[in-house]
Amino acid sequence: MRLPLGPEFAEERERYRFRFCCEDCAHLTREGDCAHGWPQQDHRLATYQDATRRVLVFCKEFELA
Numbered sequence: 380m381r382l383p384l385g386p387e388f389a390e391e392r393e394r395y396r397f398r399f400c401c402e403d404c405a406h407l408t409r410e411g412d413c414a415h416g417w418p419q420q421d422h423r424l425a426t427y428q429d430a431t432r433r434v435l436v437f438c439k440e441f442e443l444a
Contacts, residue, residue, distance in 0.1 A: 384435040392427070398443060400424040405444040415440050 391397065401407050401422045406414040413419055420426065421436040 380437040380439070382435045382437070384433050388435065389427070389430070399437060399441060400427065401438075403444055404438070404440075405442040406440055407444070413440075 399422075401413065401419050402424050404413075404422075408414050417438060417440060422438050422441075426432060427435075
């Protein structure tokens with residue numbers, strides 16, 4: 380799912396401790412890969428630390444670890 384990403388998202392993400400990236404997913408293997416084989420470039424935390432990012436992408440397989 381793709382949603383528009385506004386400038387306030389980074390602050391809200393931290394304030395509400397919102398977790399949605401691969402690093403917090405139960406399906407991330409010890410090797411750092413998705414156990415389901417999904418691509419990760421749009422789901423990694425580093426992607427959302429880029430202030431120019433304008434799209435929020437949720438993984439349909441995300442499960443909080």
